[in-house]
Amino acid sequence: GAVVSQHPSRVICKSGTSVKIECRSLDFQATTMFWYRQFPKQSLMLMATSNEGSKATYEQGVEKDKFLINHASLTLSTLTVTSAHPEDSSFYICSAPPPGTSGGWGDTQYFGPGTRLTVL
């Protein structure tokens, strides 16, 4: 089946530093990937849609200058949390539609294992 990986699985950083999280589709190409954030005991909240070869689309209330998204290839999207602060500590999860789809509506999605970010 379709596999999505994330790296790192866990990261601890100091306040003010930047952290990069990678999302890879291992056995398929993904023109679209999605980034979610999950705070403890809460649901997943969509942050942005990552589009290969073009700018990401951010959800309302998500700062695009703070959460930089780059979808440089058909198998890799990166999320960079710039100038991280303790309130950015969260579980970040990416997803992508599986192969054989157009990435459009009505497609099932597969999720990466998540990255737990702790900002001290």
Added chain:
Amino acid sequence: GIQVEQSPPDLILQEGANSTLRCNFSDSVNNLQWFHQNPWGQLINLFYIPSGTKQNGRLSATTVATERYSLLYISSSQTTDSGVYFCAVGGGATNKLIFGTGTLLAVQP
């Protein structure tokens, strides 16, 4: 945007019991998925079910799109079924998924 509510928010079962989890959504959707989030945070796909009924072992799901709800049935529950169950829906021109509020299930031996 679409609102997605799940019930109950918490559920405690004895091993072997059956349960029904519900997902209500506020608008028409063309994508609905059920997930189980394990203790390590990994989301496990259970069903892709924008309409109709599907079964997979002890789990089954039914979505009545015209009435805007979906049900997840767990039969003969096991302790390994514990975790959070999410439904997520999508609609419109994009494939964005909006997650429900989740149901925290604890199955006791």
